[in-house]
Amino acid sequence: MEPFNNDAIISEQSIFRIGEVVSISGREVKIAVDKEKNLPHIFFYGQLIKNVSVGSYLKILNGFEMLIAKIETEFINQDNTQEAVNYEEQGHHIKRVLCASLIGYMSTSGFVKGVKTLPLVGNEAYILNTKEFSSIHRFVQNDDDLTIRLGTLSTDSQIVVSLGVQKLFSSHVGIFGNTGSGKSYTLAQIYHRLFDLFRGNDNFKANSRFLFIDFNGEYSGESVMTGDKKVYKLSTYRPINKIPMSQDSVMDLDTLCIFASATEKTQRPFISRALNLYHWLKDKGGNKDEMQNIFRAMLCKNIKAIFTMEDKSKVEPLLEYIVAIVPPKYDEDGFDVDLRESVSYHETHKYYYLPGDRESAYKRKLSDRDLDGNKNGEFVESTHYYTQAKEYQIPDDFIRFFIDILYLQLVQDVKNSRAQNDHIHPAIEKLKSMVRNISMVLDFKENVDFWDKSNIVVVDLRMANQDTKKMIPLLLCHSAYKQHTQNKDKATPYLNIVIDEAHNILSYQSTRESESWKDYRLEVFEEIIKEGRKFGVFMTIASQRPSDISSTIVSQLHNYFIHRLVNDEDLTKVAKTISYLDRISQESLPILPTGACVVAGQVVEMPLIIQVDKMNNKHKPDNETINLLDYWKV
Ligand SMILES: Nc1ncnc2c1ncn2[C@@H]1O[C@H](COP(=O)(O)OP(=O)(O)OP(=O)(O)O)[C@@H](O)[C@H]1O
Numbered sequence: 001m002e003p004f005n006n007d008a009i010i011s012e013q014s015i016f017r018i019g020e021v022v023s024i025s026g027r028e029v030k031i032a033v034d035k036e037k038n039l040p041h042i043f044f045y046g047q048l049i050k051n052v053s054v055g056s057y058l059k060i061l062n063g064f065e066m067l068i069a070k071i072e073t074e075f076i077n078q079d080n081t082q083e084a085v086n087y088e089e090q091g092h093h094i095k096r097v098l099c100a101s102l103i104g105y106m107s108t109s110g111f112v113k114g115v116k117t118l119p120l121v122g123n124e125a126y127i128l129n130t131k132e133f134s135s136i137h138r139f140v141q142n143d144d145d146l147t148i149r150l151g152t153l154s155t156d157s158q159i160v161v162s163l164g165v166q167k168l169f170s171s172h173v174g175i176f177g178n179t180g181s182g183k184s185y186t187l188a189q190i191y192h193r194l195f196d197l198f199r200g201n202d203n204f205k206a207n208s209r210f211l212f213i214d215f216n217g218e219y220s221g222e223s224v225m226t227g228d229k230k231v232y233k234l235s236t237y238r239p240i241n242k243i244p245m246s247q248d249s250v251m252d253l254d255t256l257c258i259f260a261s262a263t264e265k266t267q268r269p270f271i272s273r274a275l276n277l278y279h280w281l282k283d284k285g286g287n288k289d290e291m292q293n294i295f296r297a298m299l300c301k302n303i304k305a306i307f308t309m310e311d312k313s314k315v316e317p318l319l320e321y322i323v324a325i326v327p328p329k330y331d332e333d334g335f336d337v338d339l340r341e342s343v344s345y346h347e348t349h350k351y352y353y354l355p356g357d358r359e360s361a362y363k364r365k366l367s368d369r370d371l372d373g374n375k376n377g378e379f380v381e382s383t384h385y386y387t388q389a390k391e392y393q394i395p396d397d398f399i400r401f402f403i404d405i406l407y408l409q410l411v412q413d414v415k416n417s418r419a420q421n422d423h424i425h426p427a428i429e430k431l432k433s434m435v436r437n438i439s440m441v442l443d444f445k446e447n448v449d450f451w452d453k454s455n456i457v458v459v460d461l462r463m464a465n466q467d468t469k470k471m472i473p474l475l476l477c478h479s480a481y482k483q484h485t486q487n488k489d490k491a492t493p494y495l496n497i498v499i500d501e502a503h504n505i506l507s508y509q510s511t512r513e514s515e516s517w518k519d520y521r522l523e524v525f526e527e528i529i530k531e532g533r534k535f536g537v538f539m540t541i542a543s544q545r546p547s548d549i550s551s552t553i554v555s556q557l558h559n560y561f562i563h564r565l566v567n568d569e570d571l572t573k574v575a576k577t578i579s580y581l582d583r584i585s586q587e588s589l590p591i592l593p594t595g596a597c598v599v600a601g602q603v604v605e606m607p608l609i610i611q612v613d614k615m616n617n618k619h620k621p622d623n624e625t626i627n628l629l630d631y632w633k634v
């Protein structure tokens with residue numbers, strides 16, 4: 001208990017009193033402000049305290065109840081009392097009236113949201129002191145919670161806003177705002193302050209992991225946020241760093257589906273069958289030579305089987321797939337030989353035969369097993385398809401080998417009418433186009449440690465191409481999340497995934513990819529957002545366009561830092577999906593200065609507008625707006 005000091009209480013009450021209630025209608029309370037309190041600041045024991053204005057709070061004393069209201073509008077009224085009219089100057093005839101909306105009351109344990117009793121006309125209204133103010137925002141859960149300082153109130157630079165570590169970091173956080181409004185800066189400030197607070201703390205290092213997905217290379221600088229981090233600079237133009245990965249973790253169904261942008265219904269089961277074939281080959285073959293022999297034999301068997309069919313529309317695509325697998329054939333001058341030349345098709349009678357004169361074609365019909373010397377399809381053995389298949393070499397790159405396996409699986413599936421090639425083929429094409437990207441950014445080896453003894457990893461994707469920018473975050477987030485949920489008790493208990501420019505991978509509108517792949521991509525992140533909390537996995541996302549991001553994700557976030565937003569669509573989305581926002585905060589969004597943001601959500605109880613602190617140059621993200629005059633002046 002604080003010592004009871006009558007004088008202090010009386011002086012606080014007289015200084016902090018700002019007026020009295022003149023009308024109540026529902027939750028709306030009007031307060032006439034005392035004339036001598038019409039200044040922007042008041043002095044109290046040498047402290048400068050901000051006077052009331054729109055957006056700030058006041059308390060109303062009704063007997064023993066202390067009611068809290070937020071000021072929404074302010075206007076003036078003519079003071080028509082006799083003495084004012086008769087004896088005072090013109091300017092004094094004005095009465096300042098505040099319109100406030102009741103939001104809660106103080107109980108013995110602190111601020112409670114909701115309206116229990118209403119004030120009465122004549123009740124006195126006061127400015128809040130600092131303690132009451134922080135109680136409303138409940139920055140800390142209990143007294144032993146740690147806080148990090150983020151900035152000051154935007155309306156009053158005297159009031160420091162520090163947020164509780166527990167509430168802020170055990171939550172999903174969204175940072176939104178137009179370009180240049182300060183999102184990346186705020187994000188860096190939040191994590192810089194956290195890493196600074198726990199610098200040198202071994203428990204923090206051992207029990208938490210932070211994964212930053214950095215599309216623009218803003219956080220990979222040596223001291224940005226913290227110097228104690230592992231940076232992977234990925235580039236698809238010339239290799240700089242590569243992410244280490246074990247072969248086993250790549251030969252995993254989820255990973256392969258991500259590489260191939262494979263969709264759930266048809267492509268995924270297909271890739272799963274091909275993966276089984278790969279494992280079967282590995283188990284059966286033992287060493288590479290043996291595997292190669294088995295694979296050649298399978299190829300040959302399939303080529304013979306293809307030519308037992310006579311339906312041209314079915315056979316031709318399969319022959320194309322065989323061409324994709326077997327090594328190319330060259331003639332003595334080094335020119336490519338078209339393998340298709342080694343078989344002919346009889347358009348009238350509809351069958352394949354070995355080239356030669358058409359009259360006797362039926363004697364060389366590939367599918368006729370009653371012909372002399374073709375009991376086991378021996379005719380096929382002289383086609384280029386077959387001879388090339390016997391030359392097949394397993395490529396060194398195991399993903400390329402897997403692509404061959406996919407083609408073989410496709411041949412088998414189409415032959416057995418288990419799959420339709422136009423559904424499956426795009427996945428193989430995609431994987432083929434990714435091979436180069438994969439080899440530029442991933443390094444396959446055994447016993448890898450992605451975290452490399454650090455608990456903070458920044459993956460810089462600035463120099464990566466679009467396909468890689470989409471693939472790597474999904475791959476890393478998915479595998480980090482999966483690993484985390486599977487070894488729930490053994491692994492580090494806390495994982496925080498931070499994605500700046502999140503529209504790159506969370507956007508709902510995308511014309512570059514198929515609908516079903518988009519759904520899969522979003523599902524991965526939606527699952528982390530929906531289920532992650534139970535496993536200690538949290539996400540922080542920053543984006544320019546909340547309206548671009550899936551509503552499931554935006555509405556499930558626990559805390560929001562909203563910078564300047566001017567687009568109507570974004571404002572509507574924010575108003576609709578974020579239930580924590582009140583009218584004043586919403587209306588201020590289009591006019592927030594750079595570095596100011598509305599903080600709403602569990603961490604503050606009531607939304608408030610803060611100005612984020614400036615950071616030391618070496619810690620701030622690398623994203624300065626270009627200073628044209630530095631370049632242009634002579
Ligand atoms: N709180 C702040 N104090 C001082 N300067 C700031 C603050 N916030 C942002 N800035 C400056 O404003 C500029 C833009 O900030 P920032 O890059 O964080 O914006 P952004 O919202 O991330 O933009 P984009 O969407 O383009 O990435 C930077 O030069 C940054 O240094």
Ligand SMILES: [Mg+2]
Binds near residue numbers: 183184500501623
């Ligand atoms: Mg940014």
